[in-house]
Amino acid sequence: MTAPRREVLELLAQQGQPVKAYELLELLRRRRASAAPPTVYRALDFLLRHGFIHRLDSINAFVACHHPQRAHQVPFLICERCQQAEEVCDDGRVARLIEAEAQRRGFAPRAQTLEVHGLCARCRNAA
Numbered sequence: 001m002t003a004p005r006r007e008v009l010e011l012l013a014q015q016g017q018p019v020k021a022y023e024l025l026e027l028l029r030r031r032r033a034s035a036a037p038p039t040v041y042r043a044l045d046f047l048l049r050h051g052f053i054h055r056l057d058s059i060n061a062f063v064a065c066h067h068p069q070r071a072h073q074v075p076f077l078i079c080e081r082c083q084q085a086e087e088v089c090d091d092g093r094v095a096r097l098i099e100a101e102a103q104r105r106g107f108a109p110r111a112q113t114l115e116v117h118g119l120c121a122r123c124r125n126a127a
């Protein structure tokens with residue numbers, strides 16, 4: 001893995017919550033002033049393809065994956081107050097259910113996104 005890719009992954013893991021591409025660029029520039037948008041986009045692309053991170057389409061942000069050793073599609077629970085995004089590690093149960101339903105209808109899935117918005121337990125208790 002090249003240095004910028006590793007650094008982008010480190011930054012994402014440190015944030016511990018979803019980060020947008022331009023925020024990553026700002027963080028990366030504190031380490032390497034020369035970092036340009038293509039550096040970040042290429043790094044994100046690589047990390048996505050290799051399963052190190054997830055892209056959350058509904059909020060246009062990225063999170064580090066907690067178990068990148070296995071390829072997986074997981075539902076995410078996204079808190080609208082504290083912005084935490086929790087991976088629902090379900091051993092692919094939901095993904096398989098959707099695939100089976102798609103197959104039954106003769107539909108060829110290309111991508112699957114499951115993002116549930118709401119309030120996390122901590123924010124609910126604080127309210």
Ligand SMILES: [Zn+2]
Nearest residue numbers: 065066067087
């Ligand atoms: Zn993951």
Ligand SMILES: [Zn+2]
Nearest residue numbers: 079082120123
């Ligand atoms: Zn919350």
